[in-house]
Amino acid sequence: MTMAHAGRWRIDRIPGRLRFLALVAAYLALVAMCLATLAAEGELSMGRNPWTNLVKSVGEFSRPSFFDLWFGERKLEYRSDDGTLLRVENRREVEAKFIASLGEATWTTIRIATLGSLLGALIALPLGMLAARNLAAPRPLAWAAKGVLDVTRAIHTLVFGLVLVGIVGLGPTAGILAIALHSMGTYGKFYAESIETLDMNAVEAVRAVGASPLQVFFNAVWPSVLPQFVSSHLYVWEYNIRDSTILGLIGAGGLGLLIAEATALFQWGRLATILLVVIVLVSVFDAMSRRIRQALL
Amino acid sequence: MTAPRHIVEIDGLVCQVRGRTMLEIDRLSIAGGERIAIVGPNGAGKSTLLRTLSGFMLPARGAARVLGRPIGTRSRSRDLRRLRSEVGHVMQGLHLVQRLSAIENVLIGALGRLAGWRSWTRCYGARDVADAESALRDVGMLAKADERADRLSGGERQKVAIARMLMQRPKLILADEPTASLDPLAAAEICGLLAAAAQGATLITVVHNPSLLPMLADRVLGLKRGRVAFDLPLAELDDQRLSSLYRPDAQSVLPVLAGRTDQPTEPSR
Numbered sequence A: 001m002t003m004a005h006a007g008r009w010r011i012d013r014i015p016g017r018l019r020f021l022a023l024v025a026a027y028l029a030l031v032a033m034c035l036a037t038l039a040a041e042g043e044l045s046m047g048r049n050p051w052t053n054l055v056k057s058v059g060e061f062s063r064p065s066f067f068d069l070w071f072g073e074r075k076l077e078y079r080s081d082d083g084t085l086l087r088v089e090n091r092r093e094v095e096a097k098f099i100a101s102l103g104e105a106t107w108t109t110i111r112i113a114t115l116g117s118l119l120g121a122l123i124a125l126p127l128g129m130l131a132a133r134n135l136a137a138p139r140p141l142a143w144a145a146k147g148v149l150d151v152t153r154a155i156h157t158l159v160f161g162l163v164l165v166g167i168v169g170l171g172p173t174a175g176i177l178a179i180a181l182h183s184m185g186t187y188g189k190f191y192a193e194s195i196e197t198l199d200m201n202a203v204e205a206v207r208a209v210g211a212s213p214l215q216v217f218f219n220a221v222w223p224s225v226l227p228q229f230v231s232s233h234l235y236v237w238e239y240n241i242r243d244s245t246i247l248g249l250i251g252a253g254g255l256g257l258l259i260a261e262a263t264a265l266f267q268w269g270r271l272a273t274i275l276l277v278v279i280v281l282v283s284v285f286d287a288m289s290r291r292i293r294q295a296l297l
Numbered sequence B: 001m002t003a004p005r006h007i008v009e010i011d012g013l014v015c016q017v018r019g020r021t022m023l024e025i026d027r028l029s030i031a032g033g034e035r036i037a038i039v040g041p042n043g044a045g046k047s048t049l050l051r052t053l054s055g056f057m058l059p060a061r062g063a064a065r066v067l068g069r070p071i072g073t074r075s076r077s078r079d080l081r082r083l084r085s086e087v088g089h090v091m092q093g094l095h096l097v098q099r100l101s102a103i104e105n106v107l108i109g110a111l112g113r114l115a116g117w118r119s120w121t122r123c124y125g126a127r128d129v130a131d132a133e134s135a136l137r138d139v140g141m142l143a144k145a146d147e148r149a150d151r152l153s154g155g156e157r158q159k160v161a162i163a164r165m166l167m168q169r170p171k172l173i174l175a176d177e178p179t180a181s182l183d184p185l186a187a188a189e190i191c192g193l194l195a196a197a198a199q200g201a202t203l204i205t206v207v208h209n210p211s212l213l214p215m216l217a218d219r220v221l222g223l224k225r226g227r228v229a230f231d232l233p234l235a236e237l238d239d240q241r242l243s244s245l246y247r248p249d250a251q252s253v254l255p256v257l258a259g260r261t262d263q264p265t266e267p268s269r
Helices: A003-008 A011-040 A050-061 A065-071 A091-131 A139-154 A157-168 A172-196 A200-208 A213-250 A255-264 A268-296 B046-053 B077-086 B102-112 B126-139 B154-167 B184-197 B210-216 B239-246
Strands: A076-079 A085-089 B006-017 B020-031 B035-039 B061-066 B069-071 B087-090 B172-176 B202-206 B219-224 B227-233
Touching (some): A050 A268, A065 A091, A091 A172, A091 A213, A091 A255, A091 A268, A157 A213, A172 A213, A200 A213, A213 A255, A213 A268, A213 B102, A255 A268, B006 B202, B035 B046, B046 B061, B046 B172, B077 B102, B087 B154, B102 B126, B102 B154, B126 B154, B154 B184, B184 B210, B219 B239, B227 B239
Parallel strands (some): B035 B202, B035 B219, B087 B172
Antiparallel strands (some): A076 A085, B006 B020, B006 B061, B061 B069, B219 B227
């Protein structure tokens, strides 16, 4: 080994290297254990005809229901076994009504996400300030604030939604509160981080000219954290749009409700339409939020 | 003619940080209009002394009088704030609000005089804005008045900080290593600006580089381990005194100063 190579295996570097390899080995062992035990319990199966099912589903999805708006039959007849006319449907009208309800559901989803995000942001603001380490809040308060933020982040929005539907009833209110309670944790974390990365030197320099605490806040703290707060709000709002789309599954209204209906009635064409709307909604919001955030920073 | 009033009077001052005594000065007087340099190794208490003089640190024992205002163990924050608005403290390192423009940073210097909603919304009167512009012109930064602070170079930021200090129209100027991390040309420029700003006021500077002393001081205070090692007029300062200040004792490991003509090596923090 040349001297250069010998350098890489110097005594004081070996413990770090071994530690890393040991962690990788432990991780691989865990993965192996997961696979092995699931296989042993017989839970890794893919059903009886995965490929046939896949092909069938793809086929059903590739004919989204909104095609019927233009290509649907205007006079679809439903007859019973002996030929009696049961019902006549105008597919185009039926699908047009569905699209209208889809629009309304999208609007409800947006409303749930927006109000829920704002509520979560407002509740999290004092909690985030308490949890920030450099503002030196009294220890028990800071600890309690951090605890509340961690717990609410751990509980999924859907779980909050289920509980809230039992408290405030079905409808968007439960959705708004569920979004607020879950995203409060993320907001608080972002706020605390923004405050912790505050340039305390600048704060001190403003104090050095004899500024009062309020002056210090508005002149040194606020200009630094406000853009970060707005950026965090946009980020979490976009996440909440995605979260809100399925809240309807538990009765909070919006797109989730339509998804639940379409799935229950095996209307894959309609499900395809709804999913397309969800994808467009989330993408548009994502792009908008990213643009604004870039302009801010 | 009455004797000039003392700007700074120190009486048995002891400053502690977390139980460690950082500064212990029995008696020190600084008259108005003096220009003083404080030298000494790291940890000698130079910054502590400046922070005490501008009311950022309360002494553990003893008292000081700065600009006629008392600083003691029980001083109230409102009084300290009033003191701070009359003392221009230029700190070392980055100390501008990054997201604000140069002129907005300079206007912060007026906050000690203003109160109320105007100072919260950064809505300054025309007179203050004119003062800020003239301060920026004095330091040569008027062209970059609207640049955001985080887009300025180190030397430019230091100039904006000095302009902010000029807004306060202070009677006592404290400069804590104003030329740290600046190249020799920028360092000389900053020292010139400080000397000009100190016309009619008292200037106390902490410096490491002895070649800058003639620009900034008539009197040199050497601190070592929180105590005054020497207090001499600049003319009486010689290499031996300076190097004995920085020479390591048995405990410390500071490098020895080679001599006044060379740049001293900065011990790593």
